[in-house]
Amino acid sequence: MEHNTSIRKSDWKPAVVPVSVAVGIWLFLHFLYEILGLIENVSLYRNLASINWILLVISVGFSALVVYPVVFFRGASKRICILAVFALPMAWSVKEFIRVSATVTIAESLFYVLFTPVQILVFVGQVGLIGVADIYCRIRLKQRKEISRVMGPVPLSAIFLSVLILYFVLIRGGGYDFHLAVKMIYRSLFL
C-alpha cells in the first residue's frame, strides 16, 4: 500500500513539535556559544566552544535529516515536511539578517541572506538532504511493505542539484570563484 503523500494544507500539527525542538536546540546552542565566552580557562573554553560550534553547524545545516523523517512519520504531507525542514534555516537567516543589518543597509542585508555562499550552502544543502531523508523514509516504508520502490527521480534530482550547486559554491576554485561572482553582482547592484 502506498503511503498517503497527498497535500493536506491544514495539517501542520505533526510538524509543530519536531520543528520547535529543532529550533529550540539551535537557540540553546546559539546562546550557549555566547555564554561560553565567560569561561576564563583558555583550554576549557576552546574545547567547549569547538564542540558547541560543531553542534551548531549540525543543527543548522543537517537538521533536515532528522526533521523530515520525524514529521513524515507523524503523518504530515511532503509539502509540510519540506516546509518544516526549512523552518530552522529560515530562523537562522533571520538571525543573520539582524546581525548583518547592524553594519550595512537593509537592502545589503537582504542581499547577504540571499546570495552569500554560507547562506546558499545552508539552503541548497537542505534540498539535497531532503532527497536523502526522503529516500530513507521510503526505505522504511518498503521495509514495512507499504511501498514497492525506493528510488524515484525527485529525491535523486534533489540530491544531484544540491551537489552540483555545492560544487560551484564551495569546491570549484576552492569556492573563491563563486565568492568573486557574488562580489561582482553586488558591485553591479550597489556601487
Next chain:
Amino acid sequence: MAQKFSRREMLKGAGLTLAGSMLGSALPRKGFSKPKKPNIIFILSDDHRWNHLGIQGHPWIQTPNLDRLAEEGVLFDNAFCTTSLCSPSRASFITGRYVHHHGVKNNLHIWNNRNQTVLEHLKTGGYNTAFIGKWHMPGPLPELRGVDRFVTFTARTGQGLYYDCPLIIDGVETERKGTYITEDLTDYAIDFIREQQDCPFCLYLAHKAPHGPFINPGDISSDLYQEESIDHLPKWAHSFSSMANGEIYGMGLGTVEKKYKKYNRLISSVDLQIGRVMDELDRLGIADDTVLIYSTDNGLLVGENGHFDKRWAYDQCMRLPFIVRYPNGIVNPGRRSREMVLNIDVAPSILELAGLPTPGHMDGISFHSILRDEKTDLRDSFLYEFYKDFPPYTVPDIDAVRTRRYLYVEYQNSRLEPELFDVRSLVKNPVNILETPEGREVLPEMKRLLKHYQEEKTHGA
C-alpha cells in the same frame, strides 16, 4: 704626479681620520662622500601581522632574513596602514596618498589611471624601475607610467594563485606551470637586479604570500611548526572560530590550528625569498648602496574579539612589520624606532632617499630623518579610514584616530557604538575603555582630533 701635502695638512688629515675612526659605526659607511643615488628595493607582502617576526618576540616563527634585515637597519615598531585592506593599502603605498585621495576605497573600487605612482616620479629622476608582483586593484591592469618592467598577475581578480600562476609580463600573458608564486616573482626580481646593477634602480616587489588560502611551497616542510602550540593566541581562537559569522574566505576551511601554522609557514617562505634577494645584493656588491624596505599591506586578527580578519580598526589589522636597511644611509643601524610611520610615508621617503622632491599631492611624510637618527617627531596622531568591503565581510565604514596612547573608532552608517582603546591593551585583546573614568577623560580630545581629520578629508586637504 703625486700630490704633496704640507705638515699642517698632514696633521689635519690624520686628525680627521682619527675622528672618523672614533665615530666608527655611528656613521654611514660612506658618510662624508657625496651620496650617489641609492638603489631602492621595496618588498611588500600580504597580510603579514606585525609581530609575526622572530625579532618581534613571536614564540616560534622563524624569520632569520627579516631579523637580519632589522639588525642591519631600522625596525619601526609603530608602523601602520591608513586602511587595513589589500587594494586600498597597496594604492596608498604606491601613491603616498590616503584612500580618500587615490580613490581605491576597497577591493571593488577601480584604480584611477590619473593617480601618479612613486615609480613614475623615480623614472623622471633617472631611475630604472620595475613593478613585479601583486597589483591587485580592481579593473583592468593600469597604465603604469614610468615602469620599465611590469610583471604581475590577474588570476582570481588579481589575488593570483600560489602554484602555476600565469604572469602578465610587460603585457604578455605567460604560463608558469610548475612554479610557486613567491619564488617565481623573486626570480624575476633577481633577474631585474642583475640587469640594472650599473644604474640606480627601483624594484617594487609585491608578494601574494602570506595571504590565504594558505598553500605552502614545497621548500618549506609541512612538519615546520607542526608541534608548536597556539596557546599564545587569544582565548577566542578555538578550532573553528575562523569560520564563525560566515567568514569562510578569510582563512579558508579547516581548523585554526592547521591554518595558523600554514600562515606562519608562508611568512617563513617569504623570509626565505627575501634572503635570496639579500644574498644577491651581497654577491653583486651593491648591498651598501641599496635601500631595502620591507612591509606588508595590512595585518590580521587571529582570534582577537573572535575575529579572523583585517577589516577592523584594531592594531592587529593596521599595524605593519616595517624594516628599512640602507648601509650607506642609516646612522646607528640595528635600532628600533618608536615613531609613527604610515604606508603613505613610503613614497615620499623613497623620493627623498633618491634625492627627488616630494610632490605636493602626497599625504605622507618622509621618514628619512629617522634613518639618519635625528631627533624627529614625525606625527602624534593619524587618521585611519575604512570603506566597507561587503559582502560577505560585514565591517561598516570606519573613521578612527590613533595617537601614541589611544585609539578612537567611530563606525559610520552603522548601529555599532564608538570604541576607545588604550593601545597598550590592543596587543592582547582590544578592551573598550569608553565608559571608564580614563575613557571619559580622554574622549573629548580624541573626538576633536577625529573631527579635525574628518573635516580635512571632507574639504580635500
